[in-house]
Amino acid sequence: xxxxxxxxxxxxxxxxxxxxxxxxxxxGFNVACIDEWKNDKGGPAxxxxxxxxGCIPSKALLxxxxxxxxxxxxxAAHGIGLSNLSIDVTKMLGRKNTVIKQNNxxxxxxxxxxxxxxxxxxxxxxxxxxxxxxxxxEVQVSGSSEALLTGKNVIVATGxxxxxxxxxxxxxxxxxxxxxxxxxxxxxKTLGLIGSGVIGLEMGSVWRRxxxxxxxxxxxPTFLGAVDEQIAKEAHKAFTRQGLKIELGVKVGDITNGADxxxxxxxxxxxxxxxxxxEKLIVSIGRVPNTTGLNAEAVGLALDERGxxxxxxxxxxxxxxxxxxxxxxxxxxxxxxxxxxxxxxxxRIAGQHGHVNFNTIPWVIYTSPEIAWVGQTEQQLKAAGxxxxxxxxxFLANGRARALGDTTGMVKMLADAKTDEILxxxxxxxxxxxxxxxxxxxxxxxASSEDLARICHAHPSLSEATKEAALAVDKRTLNF
Ligand code: FAD
Ligand code: NAI
Numbered sequence: 001x002x003x004x005x006x007x008x009x010x011x012x013x014x015x016x017x018x019x020x021x022x023x024x025x026x027x028g029f030n031v032a033c034i035d036e037w038k039n040d041k042g043g044p045a046x047x048x049x050x051x052x053x054g055c056i057p058s059k060a061l062l063x064x065x066x067x068x069x070x071x072x073x074x075x076a077a078h079g080i081g082l083s084n085l086s087i088d089v090t091k092m093l094g095r096k097n098t099v100i101k102q103n104n105x106x107x108x109x110x111x112x113x114x115x116x117x118x119x120x121x122x123x124x125x126x127x128x129x130x131x132x133x134x135x136x137x138e139v140q141v142s143g144s145s146e147a148l149l150t151g152k153n154v155i156v157a158t159g160x161x162x163x164x165x166x167x168x169x170x171x172x173x174x175x176x177x178x179x180x181x182x183x184x185x186x187x188x189k190t191l192g193l194i195g196s197g198v199i200g201l202e203m204g205s206v207w208r209r210x211x212x213x214x215x216x217x218x219x220x221p222t223f224l225g226a227v228d229e230q231i232a233k234e235a236h237k238a239f240t241r242q243g244l245k246i247e248l249g250v251k252v253g254d255i256t257n258g259a260d261x262x263x264x265x266x267x268x269x270x271x272x273x274x275x276x277x278x279e280k281l282i283v284s285i286g287r288v289p290n291t292t293g294l295n296a297e298a299v300g301l302a303l304d305e306r307g308x309x310x311x312x313x314x315x316x317x318x319x320x321x322x323x324x325x326x327x328x329x330x331x332x333x334x335x336x337x338x339x340x341x342x343x344x345x346x347x348r349i350a351g352q353h354g355h356v357n358f359n360t361i362p363w364v365i366y367t368s369p370e371i372a373w374v375g376q377t378e379q380q381l382k383a384a385g386x387x388x389x390x391x392x393x394x395f396l397a398n399g400r401a402r403a404l405g406d407t408t409g410m411v412k413m414l415a416d417a418k419t420d421e422i423l424x425x426x427x428x429x430x431x432x433x434x435x436x437x438x439x440x441x442x443x444x445x446x447a448s449s450e451d452l453a454r455i456c457h458a459h460p461s462l463s464e465a466t467k468e469a470a471l472a473v474d475k476r477t478l479n480f
Contacts, residue, residue, distance in 0.1 A: 002148075004117070006032045008349060009139050009151030011123040011294065013037070014048020015335040016326025017157030018107050020342030024155075025114040027350040032149055033116050034123035034141050039104065044120040044144070046107040047100075048159050049327070050335040053179045056103055058202050060096040061182065062366050065209035069368075074405060087210055089186055096182070120144040124295040125154075133321050137299060153321045153349050156301075156309055157342065158294060160287040160327035165194060168255040174262050174280055175255070178203070181282045187211045192264055192278035196223065196246055198365050199284035204244055205367045214244050215276055217266055219285075221249035226363075228377040228426040230392075230412060235371050235428050238408050242368075255281070289328045304330075314354075315345045323349075337361050360443045364433040369408045372432035374440050375424030378414060387417035391449065391472025393465045395429045397480040400460035406430040411469040413439075413449055420448035420473070431462050438466055449473035 006029075010021040013035025021033035037052055039045040045052055068087050075082060111118050121143025129135035129150060136152040162177035164170060172180035181203045187210045193200045196218035208214040223246065224232040239246065249269030256263045262281040267273055289308040296303060302310040302318040309324035311317055317324055323345045326338030337356070344354030365371040381388045392412040395401035409429025415422050425439035442452055452470035457463045464479075471477045 003138070004032070004147060004149050006030050006117070006149060006151045008032070008153045008155065008346070009034065009123070009137075009149055010155045010157060011139065012048065012157035012159055012326070012328075013046035013107065013111075013118075014157060014159050014326060014338065015050045016159070016328075016338030016342045017048070017155065018046055018111065018342075019339040020155045020157060020325060020346050021116045022110060022114045023343045023346035024349065025116050027346060027352075029346075029349070031114075031116045032119060032151065033111060034119040034121065034139070034145075034149075036120070036122045036143055038120075039101070042144070044108065044118070045100075045104045046111070046118070047103050048157075049178075050338075051103045051107070052100055053182055055335050057096050057100055057182045058178075058199075058206070059366055060099045061092065061206045062202060064092045064095065065206045066368060069209040077405060087187065089184070089210070093183055093185075119147055119149070121146065122293050123149075124293055125298045125301070126295070128299050128319070133299065133319055136321060151321075153323065155342070155345055156291075156294065156317075156322065156324040156328060157326045157338065158290050158292075158328045160333055161290045161292075162283070163286045163288050165252070165255070165283045165285055168194075168257070168281070168283060170283070171257065174257050176280060176282045178282075178284065181207075181284075184280060188279035189213060190261070190278040190280075191215075192217065192262065192276050192281045194252055194264070194281065194283045195219075195285040196248075197284060197286065200282070201239070201244075201365055201367050203282055203284065205239075205242075208242065208244055215278070216244065216246045217250045217252055217264065217276065218246065218248050219250060219252070221269060223248060224365075224371075226377075227371060228373060228412065228424070229379055231371060231373070231410075231426045231428045234409055235365075235367070235369065238369055238428075239367070287327065287333055291328065314348060315341050331358065332361060332363070334361065334363070357444065360440050362436045362440050364436065366433060369406070369429045370432035371428050372436035373424065373426040374436055375422070375443055376414065377424060377426065381414060381423060386423070388414050388423060389417050389420075389449075389473050390414050391469050391474070391477075393468035393472050393477060393480055395462070395465055397468075398460075398462060398465045400462050400464070401430055403460065404430055404462075411435065411465045413452075413466075413469040413473050415449040415473050420450055422447055422449055422452070422470075425466070425469075427466075429462075429465070435462055435466055438463060 126138035191212040253265035261279040325341035347354030414424040
């Protein structure tokens with residue numbers, strides 16, 4: 001087998017990998033991207049977890065289920081009458097699969113457009129070429145494509161897998177990871193979730209809206225511990241009102257997977273022994289970095305105790321010319337974080353100053369209400385002893401929110417007590433996922449709350465709530 005030589009080999013075609021490959025190609029490098037994900041026909045399906053079993057399919061189902069909930073519960077207030085409302089789960093899943101396929105095809109097109117050589121298969125390190133990898137690295141591709149590649153630089157972007165709960169292996173029939181949770185063939189009457197993190201809340205919302213009775217068991221005593229407390233409280237109230245049953249501070253015990261469903265023994269925060277019997281159980285207790293089959297040991301690539309590739313702040317591994325980005329390294333497991341790291345690494349390989357600002361990475365939970373934030377929470381500022389001012393504005397007082405019929409929640413802004421620099425923005429409410437972008441831009445430009453308060457915002461728009469929250473920092477809201 002002849003060896004193909006590249007300037008940059010990217011292993012993994014998720015948001016970290018395929019974006020790194022495109023950016024490297026834009027910078028003039030000869031680039032290969034290897035990805036092993038298969039579609040249902042065995043063909044290539046680049047885009048990784050995000051496209052195939054993560055961001056994209058979950059948002060497709062959140063959209064479908066939200067339409068269903070609106071039709072059943074909220075259309076009447078608009079004078080729209082409906083009878084015989086029903087949900088065709090097969091069709092809904094079919095639509096989701098089409099959305100996934102469009103994204104897979106879009107990524108293949110983009111790779112081609114940018115002259116990235118795509119290899120469908122698993123990439124594994126073979127050996128370093130020359131003393132200390134000075135001549136690059138050999139990578140074997142096995143699968144639909146079989147090839148031996150050599151790259152001066154290798155970017156590893158192999159992503160993550162769902163964490164398994166001891167004693168409850170995923171069978172994707174009754175005990176589901178994010179994968180099975182996104183393709184349940186029918187709405188279960190009862191659904192249990194272990195972990196009230198991001199997946200728990202998003203997937204719990206999908207199936208609750210479609211009629212499942214959903215119970216979430218969470219080990220921690222606080223709800224959404226990483227979220228600003230005031231925002232988390234507001235969200236908890238809204239989810240509970242919607243019928244999501246969330247039990248905090250539980251200790252999950254034995255889990256039995258039988259013909260009738262799954263039974264979960266657990267101890268409540270008060271020490272009571274209970275059992276939750278459900279048709280289906282989603283286990284969403286976090287994700288673990290994936291280096292399966294990478295043969296990292298062949299070149300001496302260092303992993304930490306969680307299995308993540310050890311990298312410095314700039315995504316350099318312990319080996320010259322080997323970089324790693326996205327879920328397989330430290331930091332938040334988010335698609336946009338993976339993409340930013342991918343771009344920055346490609347630019348660093350080109351001798352440029354690629355940079356990722358970890359302080360302004362936004363988080364979004366796509367529930368209804370949506371939750372979005374950037375920067376520091378009030379509890380973090382208190383713990384750091386930083387003096388700050390806080391201002392918030394409820395959507396209840398926002399004209400556009402009233403017109404939409406969705407007035408849950410608020411925008412909250414935190415700014416430095418002396419300099420007025422914005423330190424954090426926290427939103428729970430309609431379209432928080434879109435509203436947070438303004439706050440990210442403001443924080444990137446080191447804006448003060450006064451800067452935002454003085455900027456003209458379109459009326460009527462939800463973004464006026466952000467302006468009003470900025471005014472609230474100076475205790476001078478106009479509409480509340
Ligand atoms: P991945 O997307 O996991 O891609 C890694 C790719 O590498 C995969 O295609 C894999 O098959 C391939 N691969 C692995 N090993 C090899 C190998 N040896 N050879 C060849 N190929 C290999 N994040 C958000 O920002 N917003 C969201 O709304 C969001 N929603 C999510 C919903 C769910 C249900 C889940 C599970 C995750 C969600 N995430 C979301 C997280 C997001 O999916 C990840 O952070 C993101 O996909 C990480 O990108 P990555 O490129 O590092 O890895
Ligand atoms: P998560 O880390 O968000 O939440 C896991 C939850 O499970 C935590 O609250 C944790 O305390 C709890 N937990 C852990 N062990 C437990 C146990 N034994 N019993 C009960 N509870 C337990 O992880 P999740 O939801 O699996 O999602 C993984 C990652 O995927 C997220 O952290 C995020 O990075 C990414 N993601 C992002 C989304 C977005 O950006 N909208 C959507 C979905 C996932």
